[in-house]
Amino acid sequence: MSWVLLLAVFAAEPGYVDSKACQPCHAGIYALYAKSGMGRSFARFQSLPATANYTHQGRRYLAAGNTMSRGAISLGIDFVIGSGNHSQTLIHQRSAGKWVELPLSWYAEGGGKWRMSPGYDRLDHSEFTREVSESCLFCHKGYTPELAIDCQRCHGPGEAHAKRQGPIVNPAKLTPERSLEVCLQCHLESASRTLPDSILRLGRRVNSFRPGEALGDYRVFFEFARPAESDRMTVNGAGYGLLQSACYLKSAGKLQCTTCHDPHSEFTLQEDRFDAACRSCHGQKHEAARTDCSGCHMPKRRTEDAVHVVMTDHRIRRDARPSLARIAETHGRMTGAVRPLYPRLLAxxxxxxxxxxxxxxxxxxxxxxxxxxxxxxxxxxxxxxxxxxxxxxxxxxxxxxxxxxDARAVVAAVEILLRQSRLEEASGLLEPAVRQWPKDAKLWSSLAVIAVGRGQFAVGLQHARQALALDEEDHLAWWNFGVCLEATGDKAQAQEAYRRSTELRPPGPR
Ligand code: HEC
Ligand code: HEC
Ligand code: HEC
Ligand code: HEC
Ligand code: HEC
Ligand code: HEC
Ligand code: HEC
Missing domain, CATH: 1.25.40 (Serine Threonine Protein Phosphatase 5, Tetratricopeptide repeat)
Structure with missing residues (x-):
């Protein structure tokens, strides 16, 4: 894959520079940070930790060299999300600059193993078609084409400072609230994947948060209103847990992530900070035990969203209990009443x-x-x-x-209209949309269906080919291509197109 394409995918935010620019003047912090989990949270794919041969519900997945495959389908591995401290998920870059998550992930627990990616422990999972969302990347990488989370995600745009022409944000000099929010921009999740637990404010772009601004002006966070006994943990639960702790609630903002963590340091180097941090507020009054405070009050627990992972419970409690037992993955979107979580006071x-x-x-x-x-x-x-x-x-x-x-809305509207055989209305929506978003494969794919509906098979084929040229791994585009081919009487090629479609995403159990 070429550099040019990569740059086009990650247009840098204005004022941000490649953080290599920070190295000459901050060599110590730079070297230390590069080894941390956050400094390795995203990378161009180098090599597999081990080859994979794992069978799930009768389907055998293989990974070797730089590809992952099942049956006839085989996709290249381009990027890696996660340092591997706990796990790594592999990413394939589609032709259209779209990224998809691959179905097997690597889990470090117990010496390392391949298992299904989070959310894939089910028969009708997304297989090779789940797109990596912009919010996934917001939490795992920098705002520049550089890959992992970089200095400027916590310090803000550094171009002027690096030229010694302006200041840069130091979180330690912000108010306690703004300072904690530098971490909460990525570490506050009350649930993951199954529901939108936070909503980006109208008019804000995902990559528009700047350290030092109020997090609540950017995004509003919610939690499920549910009984206290349904105490659960998610992979990214540190912020949510901490915000519920008496230590945080009753210390007037004095408890920060940085009370216990050095944001620049490799995690394993930090252990002796924890007891000291507890003692800085609790003194020696706990006579029963003077060490390993966190071992009892912040135990490790298995997370419910990534069932092959255990994490530290940040809800500091008297009666905390570790819980490492295996649990089954739960599916289906959670629904129900939510209540505001953060910021705390919302008019x-x-x-x-x-x-x-x-x-x-x-x-x-x-x-x-x-x-x-x-x-x-x-x-x-x-x-x-x-x-x-x-x-x-x-x-x-x-x-x-x-x-x-929004192009997605046009595709969705057209889908409804087509199901009701309202071809003309669908076409009336699509024609201008394709002019506005000529690179949207799904719009072309819908145009193909309309042409077929009108009996214009040659035109349909042309549109379907256009859709596949833009995104040759879109399983719906292959399906529509098959429909067009079948309509023109090309049974053999139609079968081939249907086969491609179901390879990319086999239909679930019915
Ligand atoms: C040419 C040298 C130079 C470069 C390049 C440079 N810095 Fe600095 N930085 C300094 C010096 C000197 C200070 C201390 C004096 C000051 O605050 O300006 C400093 C201070 C800081 C501070 C503390 C500011 C404060 O108010 O306490 C942060 C944070 C920082 N730099 C981050 C960065 C980041 C991130 C980059 C890369 C985008 C970077 N620096 C690039 C020289 C540099
Ligand atoms: C841009 C999003 C982002 C921001 C901002 C951020 N984190 Fe993280 N943090 C992550 C991700 C993602 C990981 C997991 C990295 C991995 O291991 O792949 C992580 C991991 C960690 C870890 C685990 C250990 C390690 O070696 O990295 C600690 C501790 C941590 N973050 C603390 C903080 C603190 C403290 C702050 C605020 C000063 C902060 N984070 C800000 C996204 C972020
Ligand atoms: C709201 C921010 C956020 C989003 C969105 C997010 N992550 Fe994470 N992710 C984190 C943080 C923070 C951690 C570290 C959690 C910890 O160590 O407690 C993490 C951990 C991980 C890890 C394990 C890294 C390690 O070895 O410790 C993987 C793999 C991962 N995320 C993949 C993904 C994928 C794939 C997506 C999109 C489907 C995603 N994440 C979306 C914040 C996020
Ligand atoms: C995860 C968030 C995060 C990242 C990433 C990060 N920093 Fe920091 N940085 C902080 C916080 C928080 C502080 C304030 C620490 C404190 O409480 O004293 C800080 C402080 C600093 C300071 C002030 C002086 C000092 O030694 O504490 C400098 C300089 C600095 N960072 C440079 C960098 C550079 C260079 C990078 C990239 C290699 C970087 N930081 C990456 C969060 C981060
Ligand atoms: C910034 C100060 C601060 C730090 C650091 C801190 N705490 Fe606390 N903690 C408090 C305050 C304040 C309370 C509430 C005391 C009260 O209710 O009278 C509290 C309450 C507690 C409680 C009782 C909670 C309950 O369920 O009622 C436990 C247990 C506890 N802390 C353990 C710890 C441990 C273990 C650490 C280190 C991992 C720690 N604290 C770090 C300030 C702190
Ligand atoms: C009172 C101390 C304390 C505070 C405050 C604290 N942590 Fe932690 N954190 C810990 C301990 C202890 C561990 C586990 C250390 C170990 O495994 O050796 C940990 C582990 C982590 C990990 C690694 C993954 C895991 O869950 O095991 C992440 C990520 C993390 N903390 C993020 C944060 C963030 C973000 C904040 C602020 C919202 C924060 N922590 C505040 C004590 C603290
Ligand atoms: C062996 C497990 C264990 C270790 C280690 C441990 N604690 Fe506790 N801690 C407990 C238990 C159990 C309770 C509840 C006791 C009770 O309610 O009478 C408790 C209660 C507390 C309380 C609330 C009690 C009160 O006085 O209001 C605080 C604060 C606390 N621990 C802090 C700490 C600190 C600080 C350390 C490290 C120096 C620590 N603990 C180490 C098990 C432990």
Whole structure:
């Protein structure tokens, strides 16, 4: 893969530089940080920790050299997420600059092993088609084309400072709240994957957070309102746990992540900091035990979102209990009432009601709040459409999608229209959309279906080929290509296209 393409995928944010620029003047911190988990949180793929041969529900996955395969399908491995301190997930870069997660991950526990990636311990998993989201990358890498989390994710844009022409953020000089938020931008998750536990504010881009600004101006965090006894842990649970601890709640902001952790240092070098940190507030009054405070009060527990991983419970308690027993992966999106988690004091407003409804997937409340706000936000209307669709309310879903200037909304609206055989309306939406987003494979793929519906098979084939040229690993594009081929009477090639589609994503059990 070429550098040029990589640069196009990660356009650097203005004011940010390659953190190699920091090295000459901060050589000590630079060298130390490079060895830390965060300094290795993302990388270009080098080599496998071991070859893989793992069978899950009757399907055999192999990984060797720089590819992962199952049956006839074999995808190149381009990037690695995770330092491997706990686990590593492998990434394949699709032709269209889209990234997909690969189904096997490497887990360090017990000397190392290959198992299904988090979320894949089920028969109808996403196989080779789950796209790596922008938020996944927000937490795991820098804002520059450089790969891992770099200095500037905690210190803000450093271009001017590196030229000795301006200041740079030092978290230690911020207020306690702003300082903790430098870490919470990535370490605050009340649940993972299964629900949106935080909502990006309207008008904000994912990569727009700057250290020193109020985290709540960027994103609002929620947690499920559920009984206290359903005490659970997620992989990324440190911030959530800490915010619930008496130590944090009753020490007026004095307890920071940096009270116990050196952000620049390799984790294993930090152990002797922990007891000292507890004693800095609790003195020697605990006569029963003077050492290993965290061993009893912050035990290791197995996480429910990545069942092959154990993490440290940051909810410091009297009666903490370790729990390393195996647990089964749970699936299905969690739903139900949520309550605001962070920032703590949120004035009630239409905007906050909107975010809350987005977290709950409550379409009616979303619609009401959007009306009150007189908003035309494309993302919000797309999500509103999704929420209505989940409830089976297609008329409302269609109306919401139509209000959204987002290519995903057009694809979703067209899908509904096509199912209702409203070809002309679908085409009326698609034609201008393809002009606006000519590189969106899914739009071309939908155009192909319309052409076939009109009996224009040659045109359909052309559009389907265009979709595949943009993204040759889109399983739906292959399926539509097959439909066009079949319609033109090319049975053999159609079978081949269907085969490609089901290889990329086999249908689940029915
Ligand atoms: C040309 C040398 C030079 C380069 C390059 C440089 N720094 Fe510095 N940095 C310094 C010096 C000297 C200080 C201490 C004086 C000061 O605060 O400006 C400093 C201080 C800092 C501080 C503490 C600021 C404070 O207010 O306490 C941080 C944080 C920092 N640098 C981060 C970085 C990062 C991140 C980079 C790369 C983007 C970088 N520096 C590049 C020379 C440099
Ligand atoms: C850009 C997102 C991001 C920010 C900002 C961030 N972290 Fe992390 N942190 C991560 C990720 C991702 C990992 C897991 C890295 C890995 O091992 O692959 C991690 C890992 C860690 C670890 C585990 C050990 C290690 O060697 O890395 C500690 C401790 C930690 N972070 C503390 C902090 C503290 C303290 C701050 C604030 C000063 C902070 N983090 C800010 C994303 C972030
Ligand atoms: C909200 C921020 C956030 C998001 C989003 C996120 N991660 Fe993480 N991830 C973290 C943090 C923080 C850690 C470290 C947790 C710890 O060590 O307690 C981590 C740990 C990991 C690890 C284990 C690293 C190690 O060896 O310790 C892997 C692998 C990983 N994440 C992959 C992913 C993938 C793949 C996605 C997208 C599907 C993702 N993460 C999304 C923040 C995030
Ligand atoms: C995970 C967040 C994080 C990352 C990444 C990070 N820093 Fe820091 N840095 C901090 C925090 C927090 C402080 C304040 C520490 C304290 O509480 O004294 C700090 C302090 C500093 C200081 C002030 C002086 C000192 O020695 O404490 C310098 C200089 C600095 N960092 C440079 C860098 C450079 C260079 C890099 C990249 C190689 C880097 N930092 C990466 C969080 C980070
Ligand atoms: C910044 C100061 C600070 C630090 C550091 C700190 N604590 Fe606390 N901790 C407190 C305060 C304040 C309370 C609340 C005391 C009260 O309720 O009277 C508390 C409460 C506790 C409790 C009782 C919680 C409960 O369930 O009621 C335990 C146990 C505890 N701390 C253990 C620890 C351990 C172990 C560490 C180190 C890993 C630690 N603390 C670090 C300030 C701190
Ligand atoms: C009172 C001390 C204390 C505070 C405060 C604290 N941690 Fe930790 N942290 C620990 C201990 C102890 C461990 C486990 C150390 C070990 O395994 O040797 C740990 C481990 C971690 C890990 C490694 C993965 C895991 O779960 O084992 C991450 C990531 C982490 N902390 C992030 C954070 C972040 C982010 C904050 C602030 C929101 C924070 N910690 C605040 C004591 C603390
Ligand atoms: C062998 C396990 C163990 C170790 C090690 C341990 N504790 Fe505890 N700690 C407990 C238990 C059990 C309780 C609850 C006792 C009770 O409620 O009477 C407790 C209670 C506490 C409390 C709340 C009790 C109070 O006085 O209000 C604090 C604070 C505390 N521990 C701090 C620490 C610190 C600091 C250290 C390290 C110097 C430490 N613990 C080491 C088991 C341990």
């Amino acid at each position: 009630d407003s239409a905007e906050i009601r909107l975010y809350r409804a987005m977290a709950e997937g409550d379409a009616a409340s979303m619609e009401r709040a959007l009306g009150e706000l007189h908003s035309t936000d494309a993302r919000a209307y797309f999500e509103l459409g999704e929420a209505w669709k989940k409830q089976g309310r297609l008329v409302e879903a269609l109306a919401a999608y139509r209000k959204s200037a």
